[in-house]
Amino acid sequence: MNIPNLLTTLRFILVPVFLFVFFSDLPNAAFISSMIFIFAGFTDILDGYIARKFNMVTKWGTLLDPLADKLMALTVLISLTIKDIIPFWVPFIIGIKEGLMVIGGLILLKKGTYVSAASHGKMATVFFYISVLTLEFINRPLGLIFMYITVFAALFALYQYLFSFKKAGQKT
Structure with a gap:
């Protein structure tokens, strides 16, 4: 598995981490969950850059990268809706x-x-x-x-x- 695909996989892992933190009673949960969200966005930019720059584009990444992004975005939107x-x-x-x-x-x-x-x-x-x-x-x-x-x-x-x-x- 190449670096861009690892970053995409990491974004999938960040979705439940975001949910856990967002709905937790942890101090600064909103801040921490926002940083998870920003980090996920950063990994999206980074994996696309690395994949194109170093010719590491794979069929797996082409299919799963947008799915990871959509999953995180919808998770954030639904979470914001649940909290009204x-x-x-x-x-x-x-x-x-x-x-x-x-x-x-x-x-x-x-x-x-x-x-x-x-x-x-x-x-x-x-x-x-x-x-x-x-x-x-x-x-x-x-x-x-x-x-x-x-x-x-x-x-x-x-x-x-x-x-x-x-x-x-x-x-x-």
């Missing part, structure tokens, strides 16, 4: 968007085509991190505004990906 920090419809909409993305990606993969992450999706991810950190550390109302922007950006990214999926599907 964000409304229930936020993880619902993001979950549907991510599910559609996975289904579309699997259909294209079966046809031998792959659609990689685009700038719109990365923009939504940046807003997601900003919104979660703003909710936890800066200002909850402002964090909610960023979360709503995140939902809009995610839906816009889905719209863009649907065109990419359609175009890629027509090539096969």
